[in-house]
Amino acid sequence: MSVYKCYDCNQVLCEDCSKRHDDEIKFQSHSMQPINDKFILKSKFILKILVVDIKCLSNGLLIVIGHSGFINDCRILKIYVNGEQRHVTHLEKNPKTMVVVDQNTVAVDINGSSIALVDIQQNHVQYIRNIARRCTRSFMYIENEFYFGDKYGIVVIDMSGSVKDL
Helix, strand or coil, X not given: CCCEEECCCCEEECHHHHHHHHHCHHHCCCCEEECCHHHHHHCCCCCCCEEEEEEECCCCEEEEEEECCXXXXXXXXXXXXXXXXXXXXXXXXXXXXXXXXXXXXXXXXXXXXXXXXXXXXXXXXXXXXXXCCCCCCXXXXXXXXXXXXXXXXXXXXXXXXXXXXX
């Protein structure tokens, strides 16, 4: 019976397999958690940032954007659902919201004027700058295009930052 999940391998393991998994040197840094809804629901981690948005990737990695409250101290945190923090990537301005682009990339709406494309694996940020938009109320990504909803309609922007004619 499966009782543990390894988020790095994306596998569920029985008691014996999880012990062998933990004992192997190449798997010792893997993040594992018991499969138990009560345990997961009682989890709480202190992040020391004001959380703006949070997404979960399919490998169990939580991506959290926020800021400390100080000017230019904006961050993206990679955290496993067991609370183990993996990495912090800094952003140049306050984030508003984020969408998952693919398993390794998230896009962050930066104050309605830029999009930060963040490679989660490489901890690299690429900015699409000077995007003229009104107040964003919703943000999504579909097939290499960003859709921004506001109270007047939808603006579609491609990966280069150009507004697409509809």
